[in-house]
Amino acid sequence: MEYVLQTNAVRKEYGHFKALNGLSMNVPKGSIYGFVGKNGSGKTTLIRLACGLQQPTEGEIKIYGVGHRDRAVYKARRRIGAVVETPSIYLDMTAEENLKEQYRILGMPSFDDIGALLHLVGLENTGKKKARNFSLGMRQRLGIAIALAGNPDFLILDEPVNGLDPQGIVEIRELILKLNHEHGITVLISSHYLDELSKLATHFGFIDRGKLVKEISAAELEVACRKCTEITVSDTKILSRVLDKMGLDYSIKSDTHAEIYGNINVTDLTLKLFGEHCSVQSVNERNENLETFYINLVGGDKDE
Amino acid sequence: MSRLLIANFARLKKSKLFWCMVGLMFAFALFRVINLLSFPDDPAIDSILFFYPLVIGIAITLFISIFLGTEYSDGTIRNKLIVGHIRSYIYLSNFIVSIAAAFIMFVAYMLPIIVIGFPVFGLPTMGGAEYIGNLATSLLTLVAFCALHTMVSMIYSNKAGATAINLLVEFALLFVVLVLFGKLTAPELVPNYDNAGNIIEYVSNPYYPSSIEKAIYQAIVDILPIGQAMQYGEYYASPIWRLVVCAVAVIVVCTIIGIVAFNKKNIK
Numbered sequence: 001m002e003y004v005l006q007t008n009a010v011r012k013e014y015g016h017f018k019a020l021n022g023l024s025m026n027v028p029k030g031s032i033y034g035f036v037g038k039n040g041s042g043k044t045t046l047i048r049l050a051c052g053l054q055q056p057t058e059g060e061i062k063i064y065g066v067g068h069r070d071r072a073v074y075k076a077r078r079r080i081g082a083v084v085e086t087p088s089i090y091l092d093m094t095a096e097e098n099l100k101e102q103y104r105i106l107g108m109p110s111f112d113d114i115g116a117l118l119h120l121v122g123l124e125n126t127g128k129k130k131a132r133n134f135s136l137g138m139r140q141r142l143g144i145a146i147a148l149a150g151n152p153d154f155l156i157l158d159e160p161v162n163g164l165d166p167q168g169i170v171e172i173r174e175l176i177l178k179l180n181h182e183h184g185i186t187v188l189i190s191s192h193y194l195d196e197l198s199k200l201a202t203h204f205g206f207i208d209r210g211k212l213v214k215e216i217s218a219a220e221l222e223v224a225c226r227k228c229t230e231i232t233v234s235d236t237k238i239l240s241r242v243l244d245k246m247g248l249d250y251s252i253k254s255d256t257h258a259e260i261y262g263n264i265n266v267t268d269l270t271l272k273l274f275g276e277h278c279s280v281q282s283v284n285e286r287n288e289n290l291e292t293f294y295i296n297l298v299g300g301d302k303d304e
Numbered sequence: 305m306s307r308l309l310i311a312n313f314a315r316l317k318k319s320k321l322f323w324c325m326v327g328l329m330f331a332f333a334l335f336r337v338i339n340l341l342s343f344p345d346d347p348a349i350d351s352i353l354f355f356y357p358l359v360i361g362i363a364i365t366l367f368i369s370i371f372l373g374t375e376y377s378d379g380t381i382r383n384k385l386i387v388g389h390i391r392s393y394i395y396l397s398n399f400i401v402s403i404a405a406a407f408i409m410f411v412a413y414m415l416p417i418i419v420i421g422f423p424v425f426g427l428p429t430m431g432g433a434e435y436i437g438n439l440a441t442s443l444l445t446l447v448a449f450c451a452l453h454t455m456v457s458m459i460y461s462n463k464a465g466a467t468a469i470n471l472l473v474e475f476a477l478l479f480v481v482l483v484l485f486g487k488l489t490a491p492e493l494v495p496n497y498d499n500a501g502n503i504i505e506y507v508s509n510p511y512y513p514s515s516i517e518k519a520i521y522q523a524i525v526d527i528l529p530i531g532q533a534m535q536y537g538e539y540y541a542s543p544i545w546r547l548v549v550c551a552v553a554v555i556v557v558c559t560i561i562g563i564v565a566f567n568k569k570n571i572k
Binding site for chain 1: 306307308310311314315318374378379380381382383384385386387388389390570571572
């Protein structure tokens, strides 16, 4: 599999503070990689390292297979577009002037595409309005437009929907999906909006205290999060025989504990187990989603 | 680096602050030329000819702090780094555009002098070769100003902070240079007066610096760009070759320090 971004045991220290502590991650080409973590877990630090804004204290970062210490990485970075934390825009310039400036930085031969790019992010009618008079949502959109200016293959978005209204969030989601599906752009997106990420991402990386605690594809996450009934019985050997006859998917956890997946008829199961002289001690239903999966992974209450 | 320069010059062209400063330089020189008319008996153009390094030096300090500081305050320096531009090139392109801004201000300053001053008051009394030497060296001093303040603005990632530091340092150094000039130009002998105010004798000036002190004071004045700026066309100026060496030293040292520090800097 080809990876656009790979990090290998990356550490980043600011004085005595370890922002990243041996983080290893792989962003597959063509994926939408959702980067999930608490405030202060190291998401933005990792993004800054990936974008070349800072150097790791230890470890290696590869962009399209090119290590960050290799001179060729500068050429590889030409394929990246990013919005890091806050949009990088000249406040005393209009949206069009900002994009022209970015086109000059990139060495683009003409400004013909700027109109289409502004239309893509919904800023085609801003005219001579300076960016300092834009709302937060408009600035976010302009930041994304600037990130898209060089037709990048790899887009890094650090909390791109912050400050956007619900409609804006939907529009950004649709834009990201369009860029990924129609143009094959790989997207690394960090966000606190787990519900939004679950609709977007094909892969997830969960970061906590500077380390990647889990890397999982959306398909694997769906399996892990499917509807599950936890059951405690006197003998799981009898349980497994009964479940096999009922054609149910399950997982034996111990001599007395098991998980059954999918919808089950509790009454039917209990009666069948009773007939086999197997007592049922407890039955608990568990529905996981990305939020509960993440919370269980990194610990802490739902209220945190 | 050409892309960075094109982008920087496009931004310079749009900068209202820059054009205000260019206008101010023109207006200031025009005012000085017109003011010379008040001295019809001694209208030598020399007195205003080499005033520009000091004025432009202070103006460029403010301009560089704000122009380069905007890249940090607006976060746009990240756009250049993210797409793979090399940090040294980013630094040098910022330095080059600062020099260009200073030279354009110089042209604006000289315009009234060349168009009105020379025809009305005549050419400078100093010889052509001396004038060319002073001119070239004074432009090198402007580059030294740019090197120093580009270094501060690229290392210090707070626009307001860099502006304050640059201006405070510049005015503090101006004060230091004025004090040192006072000491360097102090007379060796000072008059001693009687009660009626008549000079009875000349005695040694107790504040006259020793030869070692003089050498140190002169070295400080020569090294500091603002000290160099105050010397052009003045009788107490150091030899031109010395000013050239000092200006080049400031340019090289500040640029090296600036590039090394910027390469190591963690950008947020």
